[in-house]
Amino acid sequence: MDRDTAFRAFVEAHQRALTRLAYLLTGEEHLAEDLVQSVLVRMFGRWPRLSHVGNLDAYARKVMVNQYISWRRRRGSDEVPTAEPPDRAYVSEDSAVLRIVLRQALMRLTPKQRAVLVLRFYEDRTEREVADLLGCSVGTVKSQAHHALARLRTLAPELAPRLPALDDPAHSEGARR
Known part of the structure; x- marks a missing residue:
């Protein structure tokens, strides 16, 4: 070929x-x-x-x-810092609205945090696979995921019930495969 x-x-x-x-x-x-x-x-x-x-x-x-x-x-960043966070409208359980809220919150994470979450949870890759793809340690993947999930909870509290728990062992390396 x-x-x-x-x-x-x-x-x-x-x-x-x-x-x-x-x-x-x-x-x-x-x-x-x-x-x-x-x-x-x-x-x-x-x-x-x-x-x-x-x-x-x-x-x-x-x-x-x-x-x-x-x-x-x-x-650079498209974010414009403000003294007060914007008012949050009521978010229904409508999945389209939740996707929009999630997208907006993801866009406010650092690029590396977003990459870790997308690779780890959306593509369902192991911590080791994510570390290999990003060229960092498994510990860095764990800490980036932890900080990113905490930031998502702050940015979009309405998503919190749908996000993995910060200390959930089901999402650690030992629980997979």
């Missing part, structure tokens, strides 16, 4: 999952598409040297998270 055919097969097999991850990281459809395109362009340029990589999907996710964090550092 030639280079172009192999790369095209990889893209067809993984583009949808990569786009979903990018959207969860960025919270914006067009920015997510730009992020996926940027990652795929980088991978295509290195494609001949990637033949030694055992898990190209994991490699692409790691490149994506790193690229996203790099973009966020360059772009």
Whole structure:
């Protein structure tokens, strides 16, 4: 199989999952598409040297998270600090409303905290897998998840009953697999 055919097969097999991850990281459809395109362009340029990589999907996710964090550092924050938090409207149990509240709260986390939560709980990866993808220790994943969940509870208290408990052993490495 030639280079172009192999790369095209990889893209067809993984583009949808990569786009979903990018959207969860960025919270914006067009920015997510730009992020996926940027990652795929980088991978295509290195494609001949990637033949030694055992898990190209994991490699692409790691490149994506790193690229996203790099973009966020360059772009700065869209947040505008205020003395008082905005008034919160009553939130019904409507799942569409809860998704919007969750998205808004996720966008106020640091890029690394958001990446940890998305990889750990949305993609249901182990702490070790998340640590490998992010290039950090398992302890860092645990502390980032803990701080991110605590911040989500503060930013969107209406989500608290649906979030994993901060000290829930079911979400630790030993309880999985």
